[in-house]
Amino acid sequence: MLELRAITAGYHTKAPVVRGASLTVAPGESVGLLGPSGCGKSTLARVAALLHRPDSGTLLLDGEPVRSWRHRAPRAQRTAFGVVFQQPRLSADPRLRLTDLIAEPLRATGRRGGIEERVCELAASVGLTPDLLDRRPHEVSDGQLQRACLARALALRPRWLICDEMTAMLDASTTAALVAAVEDYRATSGAGLLAVGHDQVLLDRWCDRTIHWEDVTGRTTPTTGRLPQASGRRQPSVVPPAGER
Amino acid sequence: MTCESPSRPTWRSYGTDRRSTRTVRVRLSAVLVTAAVLAVLLVPPLVRLDQQAVDLGARLLPPNWSHPFGTDDLGRDLLLRCVYGLRVSLLVGVVAAFTATVIGTVVGATAGALGGWVDRGVMRVVDTFSSVPHLLLGIFIVALFRPGVWPVVVSVALTHWLSTARIVRAEVLSLRSRPYIDAAVSGGASRWRVAVRHLLPAVLPQAALAAVLMVPHAMWHESALSFLGLGLPTHTASLGTLIQGARGSLLAGQWWPTLFPGLFVIVPTLAIAGLAGAWRERINPRRRSELML
Amino acid sequence: MTSRPPVLSVRGLSVRFLMPGGRRIAAVTDAHFDVAAGECLALIGESGCGKSVLASALLGLLPANAQAAGEARLGCLDLLTADERTLARRVRGRLIGLIPQSPAAHLTPVRTVRSQLEETVAALTGTRGRAAVRVASETAAERAAFPTGHLDSHPHELSGGLAQRAATALALVGGAPLLLADEPTTGLDRDLVDHTVDELRRHVDSDDHEDGTGRALLMITHDLMAAERIADRVAVMYAGRIVELTDARTFFGTPGPRHPYSRGLLQALPQRAFTPVPGMPPELGDLPDGCAFAPRCERASEACTALPSMSGQVACHHPHVPEDLRA
Numbered sequence: 001m002l003e004l005r006a007i008t009a010g011y012h013t014k015a016p017v018v019r020g021a022s023l024t025v026a027p028g029e030s031v032g033l034l035g036p037s038g039c040g041k042s043t044l045a046r047v048a049a050l051l052h053r054p055d056s057g058t059l060l061l062d063g064e065p066v067r068s069w070r071h072r073a074p075r076a077q078r079t080a081f082g083v084v085f086q087q088p089r090l091s092a093d094p095r096l097r098l099t100d101l102i103a104e105p106l107r108a109t110g111r112r113g114g115i116e117e118r119v120c121e122l123a124a125s126v127g128l129t130p131d132l133l134d135r136r137p138h139e140v141s142d143g144q145l146q147r148a149c150l151a152r153a154l155a156l157r158p159r160w161l162i163c164d165e166m167t168a169m170l171d172a173s174t175t176a177a178l179v180a181a182v183e184d185y186r187a188t189s190g191a192g193l194l195a196v197g198h199d200q201v202l203l204d205r206w207c208d209r210t211i212h213w214e215d216v217t218g219r220t221t222p223t224t225g226r227l228p229q230a231s232g233r234r235q236p237s238v239v240p241p242a243g244e245r
Numbered sequence: 246m247t248c249e250s251p252s253r254p255t256w257r258s259y260g261t262d263r264r265s266t267r268t269v270r271v272r273l274s275a276v277l278v279t280a281a282v283l284a285v286l287l288v289p290p291l292v293r294l295d296q297q298a299v300d301l302g303a304r305l306l307p308p309n310w311s312h313p314f315g316t317d318d319l320g321r322d323l324l325l326r327c328v329y330g331l332r333v334s335l336l337v338g339v340v341a342a343f344t345a346t347v348i349g350t351v352v353g354a355t356a357g358a359l360g361g362w363v364d365r366g367v368m369r370v371v372d373t374f375s376s377v378p379h380l381l382l383g384i385f386i387v388a389l390f391r392p393g394v395w396p397v398v399v400s401v402a403l404t405h406w407l408s409t410a411r412i413v414r415a416e417v418l419s420l421r422s423r424p425y426i427d428a429a430v431s432g433g434a435s436r437w438r439v440a441v442r443h444l445l446p447a448v449l450p451q452a453a454l455a456a457v458l459m460v461p462h463a464m465w466h467e468s469a470l471s472f473l474g475l476g477l478p479t480h481t482a483s484l485g486t487l488i489q490g491a492r493g494s495l496l497a498g499q500w501w502p503t504l505f506p507g508l509f510v511i512v513p514t515l516a517i518a519g520l521a522g523a524w525r526e527r528i529n530p531r532r533r534s535e536l537m538l
Numbered sequence: 539m540t541s542r543p544p545v546l547s548v549r550g551l552s553v554r555f556l557m558p559g560g561r562r563i564a565a566v567t568d569a570h571f572d573v574a575a576g577e578c579l580a581l582i583g584e585s586g587c588g589k590s591v592l593a594s595a596l597l598g599l600l601p602a603n604a605q606a607a608g609e610a611r612l613g614c615l616d617l618l619t620a621d622e623r624t625l626a627r628r629v630r631g632r633l634i635g636l637i638p639q640s641p642a643a644h645l646t647p648v649r650t651v652r653s654q655l656e657e658t659v660a661a662l663t664g665t666r667g668r669a670a671v672r673v674a675s676e677t678a679a680e681r682a683a684f685p686t687g688h689l690d691s692h693p694h695e696l697s698g699g700l701a702q703r704a705a706t707a708l709a710l711v712g713g714a715p716l717l718l719a720d721e722p723t724t725g726l727d728r729d730l731v732d733h734t735v736d737e738l739r740r741h742v743d744s745d746d747h748e749d750g751t752g753r754a755l756l757m758i759t760h761d762l763m764a765a766e767r768i769a770d771r772v773a774v775m776y777a778g779r780i781v782e783l784t785d786a787r788t789f790f791g792t793p794g795p796r797h798p799y800s801r802g803l804l805q806a807l808p809q810r811a812f813t814p815v816p817g818m819p820p821e822l823g824d825l826p827d828g829c830a831f832a833p834r835c836e837r838a839s840e841a842c843t844a845l846p847s848m849s850g851q852v853a854c855h856h857p858h859v860p861e862d863l864r865a
Binding site: 156 | 423433
């Protein structure tokens, strides 16, 4: 069970990006978190993946409160999460070949034997052909790189997957392929999923249930640090359409 | 509207002009740097002439066939003196620049990677040092020692790591917030592994470039310190001491003892800077991504 | 629609990159299409299929290691042979208005929208005098539905929608007959995508252009929903070639596209089957001699080892025909 209770988090204590957000993902469940861009849902995803310490609130992992984040968190706890981010170019170390990129979590956790076989297996599961594995990130397309990032996230067989706008930059076919790869993994491993996104049709199709950002934060207005900004589905337009001014 | 009949041209290329002038500049720089390095490495062991050989009968000769650069006020051959001077200046420049870069990289990377109070403390020290004009600080440091090559190296190195530390720290800070570092943390990487595997390799090319760019700067510093009479002892031929020694003759209308050592300072340093500039364009990620479709 | 003379006429446009080691990357191969005034052509395809390179070629922004062939006529001017001076003084902004991918990054961060708009007005329209420029730039802002109250904001103070309108206002200033939108909706929320696209459509339809004909819009996108909302015609690009060029209504509605790849793309949408096209697109540096889609195609046969030519609307040896679509 992954439970976030009244999480407040951000990058300046005086202006938190997320205020009082609560959310639960049961084991094996897939939850879609739907919100407009800039609302703070990515920050919440990072809190859930033990990558960002919240200012207040509780994160319960199988009933146990989490007390430390990032490097301070026990390695077994950190690696229970696989994360995939929106922009594959920023999520991949530009110096590593795809095969090293995928193998990095295996090496970082001290795995010695069988790395090569495991990388081949992972690459196949996300639809990467072997000839691509010798390339560096700038030699492959966004879609291919995102496949490698997903393979890296699956390398340590995480119990939870956090996909933060995983497909926002990708075309329809690659989106469908990546979602299928995630679902294949979940079907065999029983992992839970938190998929963050802004495309309701996609999340409805992908996840067991979809929750809206304003329901997670108890209808508090999200602070974005920007001027007028769409704050959710009930207020679809940012500025009045041209004719109505 | 009527258009002229469409011609069927074959492949046309774009933007070749800029590239070719750049190539010429880079090649010229490469040739000059190679020539300078070969000269300082090969001339002393191969040419069995004493650069200190005084010939009072040949004082202040203008350039001629047996002395292409002329002679100085003690009748020493200026071409030979210039090559020996370049040797000392290059040595000082390279050693000082690389020492400064290593100090700067270690300090900057530590501050950026650890953050918190370490970062704040280190950066205050950097600010303090930066608030003193670095030539002044350099003069202060050389003044503590007897004149010689090593005090100059130490002085230049100790006053030039600050900017490298700043650049490296800023780079590390910006890298630290990249999602790929998040992904590494989530993949179980330790702090050490993140630093060695992801952060250092990313800043090293920048740091190495900073080092090369600093070589000419350090050579100028050596010349300046020696010119002020604080750097190398006057009998050691360095480009700075040569120019300093020529001051008197310049006022008497003898231009060659100033001009040739001056050119030996300016030309190799510009050539090194030119090569470094080309290298910077190479490692610039935007150029690499030109082909991303 | 097709009776109007084309604003942009592309014939046999090919772009290739010469790589170190003599490798050649065929980014665009033999593209033919027209865009008429008052019409929107959507160029769709997966990332890496060459559609952005095509846009760069039209704007004369290809990198130094690129080579181009064929022609792209804008009136009597061939964009591919025009020199940099012509492109800078006559084409960019005046004949082609570019609507960028990320408007917030396209605007200068340290200057207000008003100052950027005024500069563009002064540079492109020849309006002189402070008061006249000010009025003209406010008119330009209104044309793109950018609220004049926000003109003194800096780009970072604008929401995504307003930044998009500011960028559109800049693109419209020069009265360019052709608008080129390069992935204008990437990363935007669905509501904002719909808004952006509807406003672009308004500029295509409106007759505020000097000829009273509306503008031509070439929109490059991988967002099929946005394309469906805006386009009159759709060109599908695969591995550097346009494999299908057809009417948008038949493409997105019934009977649907005819090329197996186009059908696969549509079926990948979460609104439809949500099944990916199997496999991945081929390398542009290592294309097969025959149909590039054959390795991923369930209809592939012996015939597909030969390159299919563009016949009518589709370049395929085994296109879906209306009869078997009905079955």
